[in-house]
Amino acid sequence: MLFRQVKSIAQAFYELFADSGFAMAGAVAYSFVLSFFPFCIFLGTLAAYFGGEALAKQAIEQLFELAPAPVAEAIAPEVMAVMSHSRFDLLTVGALIALFYATSAIESLLAALNVAYRVKEHRSYLWCLLESSVFVVVTAIGMLVLAWGVVVGPQVASRLKPAWLLWLADTGWVALFARYGIVIAAIGVQLVAYHLWLAAGRRRLGDVWPGVLLSIVLWLVAAQLFASWLTITDYSRFYAGLTRIMSALVFFQVSAIIVILGAELNRGIAEMKRRLAALEELEAAVPGPPSAASYRADA
Structure with a gap:
């Protein structure tokens, strides 16, 4: 059983190379940066509409919690500079244009997943x-919910002040586990949604969870x-002033590959299950050799 699982993962790596997955991951990463x-x-427009500028900034900070510190430090100043010069008026032409351009990463990921699952896109x-x-809006709303919990949660805790909550607040590992728990939950929900509804075709939760689990662990x-790696490598020798944005681009490409x-793993497991089911049906349809009892009865 373990050998079969290892073989499935190794086959997924081979199919990733055969389907030009590395090149498609580069396209996804480039679209993600754009x-x-x-x-x-x-996201800031939506946050400002519901909770003001404070919630908007908290939502952006919560978004950077999903990325490693060097990547967040590379992009956060530029994002904050853009946010400081943006008007947060929901449902204006600018917000709709921002929503349209924000969908480019989802569309690139859709094309990559369709190739990995070997399915053709029949939707218009x-x-x-x-x-x-819808994926962009739902992701933005999810980030707002997390940001709202970060902003409102401490205020509620300060008013209630139960002993166990104060003890948890003073425990450093609780914050660490909470951070990783939020990251894993957010990434897991997004990956499940991508595999179930973004890619063409129909799949069940049982068909996609192996790939989701593998992606979370690898990520x-x-x-x-x-x-x-960024702490021991000097990218400035290669990219000069573009070092930060290029390091973020490399990380996004690695994430897309994962x-x-x-x-690829989900498709390989599904094909293996179909082959095993077909083999079992074939064995059931073909009659076996006659037994010794049948020979005696004929005699």
Whole structure:
């Protein structure tokens, strides 16, 4: 059983290379960088409409919690500079344009997942665009809910002040586990949604959870290794003033590779299950050799 699982993961790596997954991951990462700033503008617009500028800033800070510290430090100043010069008027032409450009990363990921699952896209462009917009809006709302919990939670705790809550607040590992718990939950929900509803075709939760679990584990490991790598590597020798944005682009490409690898694993497991089911049906349809009792009965 363990050998079969290891073989499935190894086969997923091979299929990732065969399907040009690394090149498609680069396209997804590039689209993500292009759409990240419009998404932050739309997120700030949505946050300002519901909770004012404070909630907007908290939502952006919560968004950077999902990335390693070097990547967040590379992008956060630029995002804050853009946010400081943006007007947060919901449902204006600027907000709708920001929403449209924010969907480019989702559309690139859709194409990559369709290739990984070996499915053809039969939905219309307008439907895919609407679906991508829904993903952007739902992601923004989810970030606002997390930000609202960060802002309102301490205020509620300060008023109630139960002993166990104060003890948890003074415990450092609780904050660490809470941070990783939020990151894992947010990434897990997004990955499940991508595999179930973004890619073409129909899949069940049982069909996608192996790839989602693999992506989460690999992403956590990659985030730690990438943060450590940046501390010992000087990218300025290669990219000069573009060092920060290029380091973020590399991390986004690694993240895209991990997501596509999860889809390749899911497809490989599904194909293996279909082959085993077909083999069992074939064995059931073909009669076996006659037994000794049947020979005696014929005699």
